[in-house]
Amino acid sequence: MSVRTRFAPSPTGYLHIGGARTALFSYLYAKKHGGQFILRIEDTDEKRTVEGATEALMDDLRWLGIRWDEGPDVGGDAGPYIQSERRELYHQWAHWLVDNGHAYKCFATAEELAEMREAQIAAGQQPHYDRRYRDTPADEVAKLESAGREYVIRFKMPLDGQTVVPDEIRGDITFENSQLTDYVLFKSTGLPTYHLAVVIDDHFMGITHITRGDEWVNTAPIHVNLYKAFGWEMPVLAHFPVILNPSGKGKLSKRTQSFQDGDTLVLVKTSEFQENGYLPTALVNFLTNIGWAFGDDVEIFTPEESMERFELADINPAAASMPYSKLDWINNQYIMQLTPEALTEQLMPFIERQNLPVTQEQIAVLAPVVNMRLKRLTDIYDQLQFLIVDETVSLTADRLVHKKMGPEAAIAAFTAARDFISDIDDAYFTVEGISERLRAIGEIHTENEKAGPFLGTARLALTGQKVSPPLFESIIAMGRETALERLDRAIATLSG
């Protein structure tokens, strides 16, 4: 039988980075075995369902390159893939459980339950449902029902003994049944709770491996007992460790927090990563490295490569925090792998978004030399600074004179450079065409015949910055006119 896994988010907002990793691991595992990866939307909580969230979730998954074989948009033989469209099925099986003695109707009202909890707490007990309707006689139930009383359907959990949850990552986890109670399977609203829906859907969708975050470990005994009650074969279970805040304190927040630099940044929805200049390929690589390792000391790899080795049993069960600085490094590695053309293409939307006065041609000139300077695509803004604002206007003479050159030599060098750039043919106004000569000019006019000092002041004169992208590329990017204008200004400043 082929492996089938699923990712089953609730449509309550954007894809959380932890959810993205859960989806990714599930996807990798299915694909490693040539199986299917299914997307299912769990919208049984009407109050929390957010309009448009399903589309947003799918967009985020697509952006990451995670493709599902069956799902709400593409369909499939086991559909529908949205739980709210499967009400009949849940209703039918919930009542099957009641009819077969595995579940019962509970007529307790919310106030009644609240009262019960208060009393338990006052008595120093753990608050828990006291199974008050578990053994209500059939005629009594019928009476309550015909009186129009609302009810939920609760599962008859075993009263004693143990339930063993076999987990692919952690091994067998044993729970004392006396610690558990009769959970609600079917709400008075006519919709199932997660526990009922997940078991029914996973069964009828032929899911072979249930993969999910480990916040579900404690409720897994319900699922195990439900499978037993239904007489269905239990899929393999794997609970992934949670991702912690960068500080290592607490679960990565679900709230959208503002993007901060350094260790404190906490990002949530995937599109936030996109907006902040991360490549999906890099993010996927990064995420795969949390809780799982490629092996052989390899850090950079494609999803296809990781698929060959990916095993659920190899996942590290310990919670991990997000190593964001490593994300930046990986992102930079992927940016450097891009061809200049591909990088230019990635960069242009960021230029357009900010409405910067920079052309695609200029980006293309700089792409090959700024790629290793970009941790994030948004770092391009810093690199482009000299094209966006002209800071050379505020330069003073003393800043344009290097101590190894002196004022005379500086003027001579700048003049030579100006004349050269002014006279050169268009065909030679290229990085190759100008670099050798400009370097030579620097060497001639400097004490120790090193080009460094002149190139440093030239950088300042031409970009207005002490730090800039490589000088020759910057000159070509700004164009002859701008370069001459700025050199003239420098010469005037030095002469004045």
Add this chain to the structure above:
RNA sequence: GCCCCGUUCGUCUAGCGGCCUAGGACGUAGCCCUCUCAAGGCUAAAACACGGGUUCGAGUCCCGUACGGGGCACCA
């Protein structure tokens, strides 16, 4: 509080009883390269939470303690 899970450099991890004087990566520091900044190369500092067992031998197995995380809804 109760129940589950976890604990290797600051962080992500390798390690599945002897190959470990504990390996890699990020980050940090230094050096080299160099037109600045990067990138790249080299080097350095940096960890088996603690206490008991088991064993000829424990980072690796068992128990306890501490700490961390998760869960205790008609939410998922």
